[in-house]
Amino acid sequence: MGTDARRMEAADLVRMTGELVRWARELGAEGLPAAEPAPRRVAGAPGRASGPDAGDRLRVLEELSAEAAACTRCGLAEGRTKSVFGRGSPDTELVFIGEGPGYHEDQQGLPFVGRAGQLLDRMIEAMGFGTDQVYICNVVKCRPPDNRTPKPDEAAACQRFLVGQLEAIAPRVIVALGRCAAENLGCIRPEARGWRGVWSEWHAIPVMPTYHPAFLLRNENMKRPVWEDLQKVMARLGRPAPRTRS
Ligand code: SF4
Numbered sequence: 001m002g003t004d005a006r007r008m009e010a011a012d013l014v015r016m017t018g019e020l021v022r023w024a025r026e027l028g029a030e031g032l033p034a035a036e037p038a039p040r041r042v043a044g045a046p047g048r049a050s051g052p053d054a055g056d057r058l059r060v061l062e063e064l065s066a067e068a069a070a071c072t073r074c075g076l077a078e079g080r081t082k083s084v085f086g087r088g089s090p091d092t093e094l095v096f097i098g099e100g101p102g103y104h105e106d107q108q109g110l111p112f113v114g115r116a117g118q119l120l121d122r123m124i125e126a127m128g129f130g131t132d133q134v135y136i137c138n139v140v141k142c143r144p145p146d147n148r149t150p151k152p153d154e155a156a157a158c159q160r161f162l163v164g165q166l167e168a169i170a171p172r173v174i175v176a177l178g179r180c181a182a183e184n185l186g187c188i189r190p191e192a193r194g195w196r197g198v199w200s201e202w203h204a205i206p207v208m209p210t211y212h213p214a215f216l217l218r219n220e221n222m223k224r225p226v227w228e229d230l231q232k233v234m235a236r237l238g239r240p241a242p243r244t245r246s
Contacts, residue, residue, distance in 0.1 A: 052168060057090040060168040064161055068141045074157035076142035082109035086137035086165060093172040093237060094134045098212060099180040100150050106143035111136050116214040127230055128239050137165055139184045155184050173233055174205055178212030197229045208233050
């Protein structure tokens, strides 16, 4: 490895360590992971759901993204500036699913780029991932008016894109960000009350439902339970968790 590559790797490590300490301290945790960070996932590693290989994965996602950009299957097409398909790596073990694009996402055509997205990025980095090492998408690909929750018929119309994304990526774990995502993955019933923090499944892939980052911006005290949920995800993926104060 060359000097520049070593410098970049060291800079990456410093950045990730800083994020981890910042997020963990906010939540009352202390210390660094007890072990070295887990290595990046190797395609085909045990525990990964079966799916297409890397080239096919990318091709399928590009085709679906192009289809979503021209889609008029539901009324949300009328108000969109850009459809918002997904961002991150198709070759990942971890997928985050939110509800739908907001104003900034609609303008840029990328999911989670506003304040909630910045918080999500910090959460991801605190877990020991680069934001380009996971995949992030939403239940619906076009912005609902006034940022309302997608209606069941809109989510149903858009389901083929989400299913296509999950089947192509075949992650080891899904994190459902918010109740809408958890419901649309079939993890909870609409009438369920205590819904976050309990493992569920989508097509044999483990799903951890937790609060949406936008909710955390309004409810700082909910960061701790979310961090506990993310620690369960880290444990499931064999990644070390920071020590937490009792
Ligand atoms: S939300 Fe989904 S189904 Fe509706 S128009 Fe956009 S891409 Fe098509």
